[in-house]
Amino acid sequence: MPAASGTARGGIDLGGTKIEAVIVDPRSKVLGAARRPTPTTGGPRDVVNEMLAALRDAAKLAGVKPAELLGVGVGAPGNVDPETGAVSNALNLPDWGGSYPLAAQLSRRLRTGVFVGNDVQVATDGEFRLGAGKPYKSVLGVFWGTGVGGGIVLDGKEWLGRGGAGEIGHTVVMLDGRRCPCGRRGCLEAYAGRAAMEARARKLKDKGAKTDLFKLMKKHDRPRLTSSIWEAAVRNGDKLAIELIDEAVHALGAGIGSAVNLLDVEAVVIGGGLGLRFGEPYVARIAEEMKPHVYVSQPDVQMASLGDQGGAIGAALLAQKARRTRASG
Ligand SMILES: [Zn+2]
Numbered sequence: 001m002p003a004a005s006g007t008a009r010g011g012i013d014l015g016g017t018k019i020e021a022v023i024v025d026p027r028s029k030v031l032g033a034a035r036r037p038t039p040t041t042g043g044p045r046d047v048v049n050e051m052l053a054a055l056r057d058a059a060k061l062a063g064v065k066p067a068e069l070l071g072v073g074v075g076a077p078g079n080v081d082p083e084t085g086a087v088s089n090a091l092n093l094p095d096w097g098g099s100y101p102l103a104a105q106l107s108r109r110l111r112t113g114v115f116v117g118n119d120v121q122v123a124t125d126g127e128f129r130l131g132a133g134k135p136y137k138s139v140l141g142v143f144w145g146t147g148v149g150g151g152i153v154l155d156g157k158e159w160l161g162r163g164g165a166g167e168i169g170h171t172v173v174m175l176d177g178r179r180c181p182c183g184r185r186g187c188l189e190a191y192a193g194r195a196a197m198e199a200r201a202r203k204l205k206d207k208g209a210k211t212d213l214f215k216l217m218k219k220h221d222r223p224r225l226t227s228s229i230w231e232a233a234v235r236n237g238d239k240l241a242i243e244l245i246d247e248a249v250h251a252l253g254a255g256i257g258s259a260v261n262l263l264d265v266e267a268v269v270i271g272g273g274l275g276l277r278f279g280e281p282y283v284a285r286i287a288e289e290m291k292p293h294v295y296v297s298q299p300d301v302q303m304a305s306l307g308d309q310g311g312a313i314g315a316a317l318l319a320q321k322a323r324r325t326r327a328s329g
Pocket of ligand 1: 169180181182184189190
């Protein structure tokens with residue numbers, strides 16, 4: 001509708017599994033949303049084509065043309081250069097080891113400004129400004145999914161460090177512990193990341209452990225153990241799945257508790273594929289597992305409230321900020 005043109009913003013959450021796009025109004029209400037699987041072959045250009053398709057689908061549902069958007073924000077994995085919008089080292093994306101000018105490519109084809117930020121940080125920002133983190137001034141966002149990502153807001157401002165802040169998944173919860181997908185040992189992600197948990201489940205199954213995890217995967221025609229498969233297996237009483245999820249919750253308690261000792265944030269917001277799928281009861285369990293590690297005072301622990309679209313809604317905030325900067329400059 002013409003009502004949306006000129007005031008609507010776009011947001012894209014570029015994940016290793018799916019691309020989620022939203023169009024939002026000035027108050028961040030979702031006007032249209034679309035989702036596409038992330039290509040597993042090809043390279044950055046193929047990924048960009050799917051991102052464009054998802055955004056155009058969402059725009060169509062919102063009744064607005066992409067070129068009429070105020071701007072589009074993107075939350076991307078890997079190393080993001082916020083100035084140029086180039087993304088490098090996105091190892092969960094096909095053939096994306098090098099640097100690729102993501103903002104420039106999208107902007108040229110959408111004919112509107114495109115602003116790129118770190119996926120987990122924009123999701124944390126979304127929860128901080130619009131979701132479960134709204135009542136607080138300092139928040140640690142923890143995204144429990146394929147990996148374990150973190151975003152930090154201190155005193156109302158996002159903390160990016162030198163660009164690499166928030167990597168809670170690679171804090172050490174066990175000296176000389178299990179090998180992490182990053183190559184190091186004993187990282188939180190080695191125990192709680194879905195990719196690492198799948199590798200562990202496969203190894204234990206090959207050694208003779210009984211589990212229906214991989215049967216469920218085949219039955220639902222999935223290439224990997226998704227969050228919903230883990231949840232279904234735990235619900236069915238699958239012993240191995242329960243053991244690995246318990247271990248993950250235990251490790252999350254140690255990792256998040258240690259981060260709280262360092263930052264003393266008012267609240268921890270837990271999201272991500274597994275976080276959202278397992279929901280409130282598991283968020284409460286993680287909070288309990290944090291307690292033995294928290295030295296001074298336990299913060300509030302909340303479940304992310306923007307849901308699956310949180311990453312894309314948070315990304316759309318980038319377009320708002322960027323516009324304000326330009327307008328005042
Ligand atoms: Zn690691």
